[in-house]
Amino acid sequence: MSPAEQPQPRSTADVRRPTLNAVDVRRPTLNAVAARAGVGRGTVSRVINGSPKVSDRSRAAVERAIAELGYVPDRVARSLATRRTDTVALVVPDAENRLFSEPYFSGIIRGVSAGLTGAGMQLLLVLTGDAWERDRLAGYLAAQRVDGVLMMAVHGDDTLPDRLEELAVPTVLAGRRGDREGLGHVRADNRGGARLAVRHLLAAGRRSVATITGPLDMDVARARLDGYREALREAGLTVEEDLVAQGDFTEEGGRAAMGELLRRRPDLDAVFAASDVMASGAVPALRTAGRRVPGDVALIGFDDSVVARHIDPPLTSVRQPLEEMGRAMAALLLEEIAQRGSGKRGVVLPTELVVRESA
Amino acid sequence: MSPAEQPQPRSTADVRRPTLNAVDVRRPTLNAVAARAGVGRGTVSRVINGSPKVSDRSRAAVERAIAELGYVPDRVARSLATRRTDTVALVVPDAENRLFSEPYFSGIIRGVSAGLTGAGMQLLLVLTGDAWERDRLAGYLAAQRVDGVLMMAVHGDDTLPDRLEELAVPTVLAGRRGDREGLGHVRADNRGGARLAVRHLLAAGRRSVATITGPLDMDVARARLDGYREALREAGLTVEEDLVAQGDFTEEGGRAAMGELLRRRPDLDAVFAASDVMASGAVPALRTAGRRVPGDVALIGFDDSVVARHIDPPLTSVRQPLEEMGRAMAALLLEEIAQRGSGKRGVVLPTELVVRESA
DNA sequence: ATGCCGCGTGGGAGCGGTCCCACGGGGTGA
């Protein structure tokens, strides 16, 4: 059960497989193309890679041969020679159910995919399970020779990014671990988004605005809380700590936090929840306490997720530009791959308030 | 814009990249291990692959050397030699927003991932865009030398699976194209699930049970409609065609179909929608018509998706064993890879009725 | 005319594994 003392190869993966009866459908090789075109291998390689140092005659001959043979270069062989795989791993913690069912993951992933395939790169999806597996991951990724790694949902104490850095594997994170993240990362303007939400509540005349935060060891959660505070200060209000309750980004956590807030401050007239899911937990808690939404208490969430549209009442929420975030991650990673060090920036993308009926 | 006449290589992907400044962190090679252990390369290879024909002395020496050097075999080099990549591509049509935001995709993918990594295989995620891209895909996948392909959301007229079969690439589908799918595939017992739903409605005393179907060129949609019919016949009722309206698996489609049904049969007292999303569209249509759910009209959906839990009232729905389906797909594909032909079966997994408040 | 430069060009030498053939040595049977 416990990991072996030595990092000995795990047998499951390495045991020789029984006679893979590979139906050997061999595709034409670069050699075949060279022969057919009556040129050397070098020339074919040059044509394929778009080198300018090829005569028009040779190039034409090669291109014809390629077309006739239906040749497609073998990426594996190329990778072995170039020490480059044109492959990027997307690492997602398996535990984060949340990520999958929300548009968060899907939006980012399609942005990533678009940005990557446009550059001829492919995406390796890696769901990591337990901590041990995650520990092995760095070596594993190095063995894959992936050109880079994208990581979602990194926690503050996650060491994987550091280990990747040691191994000189270009890495870009979705979100950051702390406020001075050393690695390249892309995130939404969480603070600004929270500010938008709270301003909206204040503009509607609400005066006792509470907030349900995420776990405060997460940067997103802190940033959204900061935004909440800033908006209050902007308006000349003082931040009252008993209007702040901590949740954990789950529905149940939202319910509990809402109950707590109502107990502490029966006079509250608005709530900014740091996620839609927590907001969806807050709604029944409010109902139980006999408060109408938005009549008695206005409510705003964050993420603009599926539940926001289907909850009753439809939830006003802060939207993150997910697909763009994915695109930005891809771009940043490609930069870093092309030139080390150049992609180690933090990119912040603007958020937007989507007004529905809850506030 | 239009595809070139000849399959000439697309430049974007093939242009030589500018001096990849690969920080050459070379990992130890099998050769290094052999030298250190004082044995030949062949012996190291045998140890790694768990061959029994190695003396205990050699094995121990090699294992020590591996541990000391932190050696991890290079998959790329191995692939080149074995003509096997231990990689499987998961092909998902990019257009299917639906897939991503619903637990459908996420459930299946994690099952797939679990089943695959357990066997030491990795997952290449391929989102396909337009038809042209999809056309190129077969060749592309062959060039990747993926060991197999998993496809989600195949339409009846999709030719990609056939082309993969021509190329002798093991393939497994999520769902089937028609009722005699030639390829290996895994699906939920859609008919049975629909039957469960309709039986539940009938058992509750409903007598005019309508249904909102999916697009009937899709096998899932037909299967669910069949189940609806069967349940009615079982109960000795005749299937009335004006109680059947076609939707398209979208919310808006559900709304329209519901409107249509109410117009045709104001007396209906129950609806089985072939997806939760369509059911979520049906709800407002019912409200508009002044019907209470479930008071006047009972409603059941399919998929047990996120919206089912958050809609008002919470939706009774049919759940598919998504993770198991993913696992089954992985298993089937591994079978097919190990022995061609053995994995070309159809696996059907049972569904389950999740009773909430709408029926 | 001779030298020199530079442009294509061919092809050897890897990249890091696997596969398999041939070989040495100890045990067995005649």
Add this chain to the structure above:
DNA sequence: TCACCCCGTGGGACCGCTCCCACGCGGCAT
């Protein structure tokens, strides 16, 4: 004692590309 086996073992020959060096050839300056 000698032939015969069989078990481990070493290492050459690939897998299909890229990289780069060296070479031939035509054109220009001397």
